[in-house]
Amino acid sequence: MSDAQPPKRSHVSPSGRSDEMLDADEQARQHQGVRKAHETELIEDYVELIGDLIELKGEARAVELAQRMGVTQATVAKMIRRLVDLKLVTSEPYRSIFLTDAGMDMAETSRARHLVVLEFLQALGVPEEVARYDAEGIEHHVSDETLAIMQRFTDGQR
Numbered sequence: 001m002s003d004a005q006p007p008k009r010s011h012v013s014p015s016g017r018s019d020e021m022l023d024a025d026e027q028a029r030q031h032q033g034v035r036k037a038h039e040t041e042l043i044e045d046y047v048e049l050i051g052d053l054i055e056l057k058g059e060a061r062a063v064e065l066a067q068r069m070g071v072t073q074a075t076v077a078k079m080i081r082r083l084v085d086l087k088l089v090t091s092e093p094y095r096s097i098f099l100t101d102a103g104m105d106m107a108e109t110s111r112a113r114h115l116v117v118l119e120f121l122q123a124l125g126v127p128e129e130v131a132r133y134d135a136e137g138i139e140h141h142v143s144d145e146t147l148a149i150m151q152r153f154t155d156g157q158r
Contacts, residue, residue, distance in 0.1 A: 040140065041137075041140040042079070043079075043082070043083065043086070043088070043106075044106060044110045044140060045069070045110075045136075046065070046069070046079055046083060047083065047088055047089070047099065047103050047106045047107045047110065048106075048107050048110040048111055048114070049065060049068060049069065050065070050089060050097055050099055050103070050107065051099055051103070051104065051107030051108070051111065052107075052111070053065075053068075054098070054099065059096035059097075060096060060097045060098075061096055061097070062076045062077060062080065062097065065080075065097070080097060083103070087100055087102055087103075088100055088102055088103035088106060089103050110139065113139040113140075113142070113147060114135055114136070114139045116139075116147055116150050116151050116154065117134075117135040117138045117139045117142060117147070117150065118131055118132060118135040119154045120150035120151075120153060120154050121134055121135060121138075123153065123154050123157045
C-alpha cells in the first residue's frame with residue numbers, strides 16, 4: 001500500500017463524489033491492498049499482544065490471550081499453530097508462548113504504527129477512548145507514506 005499513488009479524478013464535488021470512476025486497475029489495486037491488510041491484521045494483533053504480555057509479565061499464556069482478545073482458548077490455540085507455522089512464535093503445550101526474532105520485529109513495528117496513529121488522533125482532539133479504539137484498526141490499513149505524515153504532524157504539535 002505504501003507505493004500507491006493517489007488516484008487521478010477529473011472533478012470532485014463538495015460531497016466527495018466524482019463525475020467518473022477510478023481506473024479499473026487502480027481500483028483493483030486498492031481492493032487488493034485492503035484484502036492483504038485484512039489478512040495480516042489479526043496476526044499482527046496477536047503478535048503485538050504477545051509482545052506486550054512478555055514485556056509486562058515476562059510471559060504470554062494462551063488463557064490470557066483468549067481473555068484479552070475476547071475469544072475462546074480453542075481459537076487462540078488455532079492462531080498459535082498458525083503463528084508457529086509462520087515462524088513468528090514458539091510454543092509447546094501447557095507452556096508460555098515466545099516470539100521469534102521475526103515475531104519481535106513484527107510486534108515492535110505494529111506497536112510503533114499503533115502509537116503513531118493513536119498520538120495523531122489525540123492531537124486532532126479525538127477523545128482517548130475513541131482514539132484507542134480507532135487506532136486499533138487504522139494502524140493496519142494506513143500506508144507508510146501517510147503514517148510518516150501523521151508522525152510529522154504529531155511531532156510538530158509537541
